[in-house]
Amino acid sequence: MKYLLALIGLVMCCNADVLAQSDRPNIVIILCDDLGYADVGFNGAKDIVTPQLDRLAAAGTVFTSAYVAHPFCGPSRMGLMSGRYPHAFGAPFNLPNAGLGIESYNRQGIDQSETLISTVLQDAGYATAAIGKWHMGIEKPFHPNHRGFDDFYGFLGGGHKYFPADYQGVYERQTRSGKPSINDYVSPLQRNGEDVKETEYMTDALSREAARFVKQASASERPFFLYLAYNAPHSPLEAKDEDLALFENITDVKRRTYAAMVYAVDRGVGKLVDTLTETNAIDNTLIVFFSDNGGKLGLGADNGPLREGKGSTFEGGYRVPMFFHWPDNVPSGVRFDHPVTALDFYPTFAGLAHAKIPDGKQLDGKDIWQNVVAGSNPRAGETIFAMRHRDGFSDVGIRHDQWKACRAYNAPWKLFDLASDIGETRDLSAKYPDMLRQMVAEAERWSHEQPTPKWFDNLKAENKWKTSGMPHFDQTFRVQGD
Numbered sequence: 001m002k003y004l005l006a007l008i009g010l011v012m013c014c015n016a017d018v019l020a021q022s023d024r025p026n027i028v029i030i031l032c033d034d035l036g037y038a039d040v041g042f043n044g045a046k047d048i049v050t051p052q053l054d055r056l057a058a059a060g061t062v063f064t065s066a067y068v069a070h071p072f073c074g075p076s077r078m079g080l081m082s083g084r085y086p087h088a089f090g091a092p093f094n095l096p097n098a099g100l101g102i103e104s105y106n107r108q109g110i111d112q113s114e115t116l117i118s119t120v121l122q123d124a125g126y127a128t129a130a131i132g133k134w135h136m137g138i139e140k141p142f143h144p145n146h147r148g149f150d151d152f153y154g155f156l157g158g159g160h161k162y163f164p165a166d167y168q169g170v171y172e173r174q175t176r177s178g179k180p181s182i183n184d185y186v187s188p189l190q191r192n193g194e195d196v197k198e199t200e201y202m203t204d205a206l207s208r209e210a211a212r213f214v215k216q217a218s219a220s221e222r223p224f225f226l227y228l229a230y231n232a233p234h235s236p237l238e239a240k241d242e243d244l245a246l247f248e249n250i251t252d253v254k255r256r257t258y259a260a261m262v263y264a265v266d267r268g269v270g271k272l273v274d275t276l277t278e279t280n281a282i283d284n285t286l287i288v289f290f291s292d293n294g295g296k297l298g299l300g301a302d303n304g305p306l307r308e309g310k311g312s313t314f315e316g317g318y319r320v321p322m323f324f325h326w327p328d329n330v331p332s333g334v335r336f337d338h339p340v341t342a343l344d345f346y347p348t349f350a351g352l353a354h355a356k357i358p359d360g361k362q363l364d365g366k367d368i369w370q371n372v373v374a375g376s377n378p379r380a381g382e383t384i385f386a387m388r389h390r391d392g393f394s395d396v397g398i399r400h401d402q403w404k405a406c407r408a409y410n411a412p413w414k415l416f417d418l419a420s421d422i423g424e425t426r427d428l429s430a431k432y433p434d435m436l437r438q439m440v441a442e443a444e445r446w447s448h449e450q451p452t453p454k455w456f457d458n459l460k461a462e463n464k465w466k467t468s469g470m471p472h473f474d475q476t477f478r479v480q481g482d
């Protein structure tokens with residue numbers, strides 16, 4: 001009997017080892033910040049060149065209807081990490097930059113009751129790293145090292161300057177001069193809570209750190225999870241001369257700088273892929289590339305053919321460029337047109353990792369893996385929401401099969417058929433009033449589950465919320481004619 005138990009133990013042990021080495025992929029998220037839908041070669045960019053991204057996209061699956069949880073940074077990232085709409089835990093606004101006089105909000109962050117996907121993977125034995133922009137809270141309970149990441153390199157705020165000469169020492173000098181609160185964009189970079197002296201252009205530094213982590217992690221038997229969150233091409237528009245030189249044909253200086261910033265990301269992705277290849281990790285690594293929201297119009301981005309951009313509940317605000325790459329596992333050379341959302345990543349990654357999702361954890365997305373492999377629709381007849389609160393009213397986007405309902409800028413609800421009108425130009429609300437009412441009613445039911453925001457990104461937004469009796473969803477979800 002003793003020998004039998006030992007044998008069973010040996011078999012179980014070996015199975016666990018096999019699982020660790022081959023059955024569970026490494027997972028790499030490469031997130032861009034404010035990257036436009038049309039600003040990568042694989043989505044049709046002509047003036048911006050992204051050879052490394054295009055090569056991966058061509059060998060993988062490109063998602064043409066990929067949504068994020070919110071049309072701007074912080075809430076989108078909190079949705080990704082928590083697997084829930086950010087509204088559900090009071091986070092539909094960005095955490096404010098430091099220096100705006102709302103310090104109590106600077107001390108907030110992604111809700112402590114939410115177990116993040118990083119923690120789920122860490123608990124399942126993954127080595128985990130967050131590199132780049134965080135924007136989910138700067139205080140200790142919200143710091144990446146306390147939210148499932150073994151390794152953190154980057155900055156905690158919502159944006160940053162790119163050249164070390166422009167921020168190195170600035171924070172210290174201003175603090176010494178007695179300035180009470182310093183803009184996040186000049187804060188020192190940090191490694192696991194300790195300030196560091198960086199010497200490279202930001203995008204190159206983050207790529208270097210990603211490669212460093214992959215080298216370290218792939219030397220162990222454990223699978224790894226890398227969250228590489230470039231702040232490029234988010235403002236400030238700052239590019240290296242060598243990258244700018246490649247785009248002299250672009251006459252608009254903002255577009256030229258933006259193009260050079262995207263190219264630096266592409267170069268970094270190439271470096272990361274080289275490292276994954278050298279370490280023999282590439283064949284067992286799922287790479288997911290996307291943007292946290294649409295490109296910002298007026299700052300060099302192009303979301304064509306989608307309407308509007310960052311911040312909007314039209315498609316350009318929160319439908320983003322995206323691909324999956326994993327040799328022999330993700331279909332190669334395929335375009336996937338069914339709607340998916342970044343909220344799906346949490347359950348999908350947990351499934352691939354054979355990781356346990358905590359009992360009672362609320363999730364708004366679903367495990368889409370089998371659908372991705374089969375090319376089938378993961379949510380026929382189901383709905384994806386976006387809701388952005390503005391000063392005294394709310395914008396809402398509702399995606400349901402090929403239909404899109406949108407209410408923006410306090411104007412009446414509109415209905416579009418995205419299958420024939422991806423640019424949301426022909427309002428069909430008068431032609432299909434019942435479809436519109438049904439979609440709006442579903443969004444209204446969803447909205448009433450959402451609590452009051454825990455913070456606001458500026459004082460004006462907070463005052464307006466209070467003085468105008470927000471959220472007054474009765475007005476938001478009233479369909480014209482009713």
Ligand code: CA
Nearest residue numbers: 033034073292
């Ligand atoms: Ca963003």
